[in-house]
Amino acid sequence: MARLAGRTAIVTGGAKGIGRHYSKALAGEGARVMIADIADGTDLAQELDSRHGQGTALSSVTDVSDESQVKDLVAKTIDSFGKIDILVNNAAMYVALHEQPFIDIDVALWDRVMAVNVRGSFLMAKHVARHMMKQRYGKIINIGSGTTFRGIPKMAHYVTSKGAVVAMTRTLSRELGEHGICINTLAPGFTLSETVVADNPEHVNTSKAGAIQRRALKRDMHPPDLLGALVFLASSDSDFYTGQILAVDGGAVNT
Numbered sequence: 606m607a608r609l610a611g612r613t614a615i616v617t618g619g620a621k622g623i624g625r626h627y628s629k630a631l632a633g634e635g636a637r638v639m640i641a642d643i644a645d646g647t648d649l650a651q652e653l654d655s656r657h658g659q660g661t662a663l664s665s666v667t668d669v670s671d672e673s674q675v676k677d678l679v680a681k682t683i684d685s686f687g688k689i690d691i692l693v694n695n696a697a698m699y700v701a702l703h704e705q706p707f708i709d710i711d712v713a714l715w716d717r718v719m720a721v722n723v724r725g726s727f728l729m730a731k732h733v734a735r736h737m738m739k740q741r742y743g744k745i746i747n748i749g750s751g752t753t754f755r756g757i758p759k760m761a762h763y764v765t766s767k768g769a770v771v772a773m774t775r776t777l778s779r780e781l782g783e784h785g786i787c788i789n790t791l792a793p794g795f796t797l798s799e800t801v802v803a804d805n806p807e808h809v810n811t812s813k814a815g816a817i818q819r820r821a822l823k824r825d826m827h828p829p830d831l832l833g834a835l836v837f838l839a840s841s842d843s844d845f846y847t848g849q850i851l852a853v854d855g856g857a858v859n860t
């Protein structure tokens with residue numbers, strides 16, 4: 606049975622990498638999906654329409670750090686789908702970042718990482734929550750990272766930004782609960798997304814072996830490993846679950 610039949614979702618960063626898998630998984634469970642990314646998601650929207658029926662998916666080229674673009678995205682989603690039940694805050698600067706000592710990180714890069722990873726998630730939640738409040742139901746899934754538990758070196762901007770996402774999730778859960786809205790952090794371990802493999806082999810080299818060694822389940826992690834947890838957080842199965850971190854990493858950290 607489709608667990609998200611009749612639901613509508615926005616997936617930020619939904620055109621590429623792990624986000625592309627999230628978009629497909631939500632559509633596969635019956636949701637209509639707005640794919641929002643700085644990359645063009647037209648091909649994916651067409652693929653989802655042909656697989657699940659016309660009107661399943663739309664795409665929007667949107668920079669989540671820009672409030673006017675976020676407002677336009679939310680308005681377009683409401684115009685097209687009539688409501689928003691699920692928000693997946695997945696867009697982030699991750700693969701684009703190269704490891705460097707924190708004393709070498711430029712202020713401009715630091716600020717850009719915070720603008721996309723933290724402000725972007727805030728802006729999306731801010732403008733989507735208004736609509737969720739009216740219907741007294743919603744699911745916000747913020748994508749964190751296992752790096753926040755260990756504080757990996759040479760990614761200080763990224764790790765700090767994902768720590769902020771966890772804190773934001775907790776504080777927003779206290780405001781959103783009375784409106785029937787659940788908000789949680791999904792924290793993946795090191796995942797061999799198509800984008801990290803193709804675009805950041807240096808990071809794969811430093812992370813892959815250690816990630817397996819730290820896990821209880823000793824193997825590589827791939828995007829499909831996250832989809833069961835994603836659908837759980839997006840569906841009514843998690844209606845009494847909010848403000849939490851759900852770590853999916855083969856048992857590397859125990860939350």
Ligand SMILES: NC(=O)c1ccc[n+]([C@@H]2O[C@H](COP(=O)([O-])OP(=O)(O)OC[C@H]3O[C@@H](n4cnc5c(N)ncnc54)[C@H](O)[C@@H]3O)[C@@H](O)[C@H]2O)c1
Binds near residue numbers: 617621699793
């Ligand atoms: N791959 C991993 O090991 C791993 C581990 C933990 C958490 N994560 C998180 O999972 C998510 C996806 O990771 P990924 O491996 O697919 O990396 P990725 O860098 O390929 O994914 C980021 C996505 O966000 C989009 N994006 C970037 N800036 C944007 C902006 N300003 N506005 C809108 N979209 C923007 C990108 O085009 C891309 O689709 C990220 O939040 C990442 O931090 C990844």
